[in-house]
Amino acid sequence: MTAPSNGRGPGATIPPTPKGLILPQVGAGSAVPPGILAPQLGAPDIEGVAPRPPSLAELVETSGLRRVHVLAWRDLDDPESGGSELHADKVAERWAQAGIDVSLRTAMAPGHPESVRRHGYTVVRKAGRYSVFPRTALSGALGRTGPWDGLVEIWNGMPFFSPVWARCPRVVFLHHVHAEMWRMVLSPKLAKVGETVEFKVAPPLYRRTRILTLSQSSRHEIIELLGLPPRNISVVPPGIDPAFTPAGERSPHPLVLAVGRLVPVKRFDVLIDGLLRAHDEHPTMEAVIVGDGYERPELEKKIRAAGAGAWLRLVGRVDDDELLSLYRRAWVLTSASAREGWGMTITEAAACGTPSVATRIAGHTDAVVDGETGVLVEDPADLGKTLAGVLSDDDLRGRLSAGALAHAATFTWAETARATFAALVREAARQRGPASPAARAANVIGQRR
Structure with missing residues (x-):
């Protein structure tokens, strides 16, 4: 991905794109022609000093992370599924294609079976919409699932509190702060519970956790509203399915x-x-x-x-x-x-x-x-x-x-999946020490950044 974000907080002024800037297409067979980047960006021989980051397949091969568990409130079959569920599916699908054994644990979806295979990964549905959080945490604490080489928690309003019970390397995907959303959808008493968990209970427990979010502006809000350390929050933008391309005619009327x-x-x-x-x-x-x-x-x-x-x-x-x-x-x-x-x-x-x-x-x-x-x-x-x-x-x-x-053109699901897995590899390296396969893989990431 050539430009993962604009690097500015909410409301900042974004300068215009330089005239004549040629934006290379991202994807297979779309290498940047030699000499284009240097004249545009004023950096001679920039192509020679920007090594390609390790691919997802390379990271999987060298890191030793083969079984990854994902925790999510809902999955794609839930009638209220949205962008968070689509994001989880796209990442899990690409991880499965790279040879990772991926399982996603979530709440029951009305009219759907307890377990299903989708796009190469396993979906396990247990408990109801709200009981899924304590039941998942209890199962994890008692060792009823796993063992896993890595864990991804999707914090969608109510967290699973993985820092309390998870022992394997883990990262947390927090798409955005919920804030006033609690009062939009819940009774005043329940909304107060949600706000208390999000703003008071959860942040101290997640202060040492690697948090991934989609945008620089969401990162800014997580820092400002939840008080989590900036050094622990990374931005991994979502991708776009390659099927979305221009074609045909616009509507003849607005x-x-x-x-x-x-x-x-x-x-x-x-x-x-x-x-x-x-x-x-x-x-x-x-x-x-x-x-x-x-x-x-x-x-x-x-x-x-x-x-x-x-x-x-x-x-x-x-x-x-x-x-x-x-x-x-x-x-x-x-x-x-x-x-x-x-x-x-x-x-x-x-x-x-x-x-x-x-x-x-x-x-x-x-x-x-x-x-x-x-x-x-x-x-x-x-x-x-x-x-x-x-x-x-x-x-x-x-x-x-x-x-x-x-x-x-700068956003692909392949890069989203790769960058998310790279974050998990770094956490595994930190937890398992410098002699571990994950540490060797993390060193490759560092050398090619």
């Missing part, structure tokens, strides 16, 4: 697309207000919202009350081909979300040449380069006005589309 779970944190009620405002200026505009969730009945009621059913559609979940077609046909992707670790639908759309108009929040400030790949809105109430402006300006959309394509 088409605005939104994709996500219909839950409070995504603020689809605010988004609908913005779409109504944009439609006032663009009466031929069509809007499609992809996704499902328990807020759907209320959102449908809101659309009916506004008399917008003819042009604003909630289509539920769609298959991959339909989603790809919508990304390619849309003029703009939009999001009013209040909390994101990244905003993977933004970069999926970008890979299809579709720019975004989104709220300026942690995660979005890395997924969108404001003014170059899309537009970030400070006040969600201004979303509709900004959407209308982007829809009206063909030249602006063309520039944003080109920028979105270039930005998206």
Whole structure:
């Protein structure tokens, strides 16, 4: 990955891309032609001093880490699965392809079996949506699972408290701080419990743990809000499926697309207000919202009350081909979300040449380069006005589309899987000592950085 993040905190000003900068494609068969990087970046012979990082296959071969256990609240079959579950699946799939025995333990998914093989790894579902946390911790403490060479905990609001009971090398993936999300989805008493765990109970226990997150802006929030040491927090951006590419024709009339779970944190009620405002200026505009969730009945009621059913559609979940077609046909992707670790639908759309108009929040400030790949809105109430402006300006959309394509080209799931495993290798080296295979693999990582 050539540019994993912009390295700036939320709200920072991002300088324009230098004129004439050639952005190399990332992937198989896309080596950078000799001499391109040096003239652009002003560093003579830069190609000669930037060795290739060790591949995932090389790390697996040399590290001795063969069995890895992943802890997650939900998996892809859960009706409320989203970006976190997709991320876990993509990483686990590539680890399995590299020869790692990967198992993912999670809560039961309604209508699905207790155990299933998916994309080369094993999913084990035990306990309910909330009891999965104490039951998993108890099983781990009693040694009922394993032994494992490494552990990945996905801290999605409520942690599994792996620092208390796990003995093997481990890393924790924390996509974002939940903060006000607790009060959006739980009763006041339960929300208070969630906030207490996230802000008071968990941070002291995780202070010595390697934390991985998706974006520099999310890293900034983890440091500021949870008080975790900056030295222990690393950024590993998500990838983009290579199927997401530009093709075909845009819709002949303005088409605005939104994709996500219909839950409070995504603020689809605010988004609908913005779409109504944009439609006032663009009466031929069509809007499609992809996704499902328990807020759907209320959102449908809101659309009916506004008399917008003819042009604003909630289509539920769609298959991959339909989603790809919508990304390619849309003029703009939009999001009013209040909390994101990244905003993977933004970069999926970008890979299809579709720019975004989104709220300026942690995660979005890395997924969108404001003014170059899309537009970030400070006040969600201004979303509709900004959407209308982007829809009206063909030249602006063309520039944003080109920028979105270039930005998206720097993210691959192969690199996400490799960098996540490299972090686990370093933790294994630290725990097992300098004579271990993991330490030798970690030395290779250090030499090629």
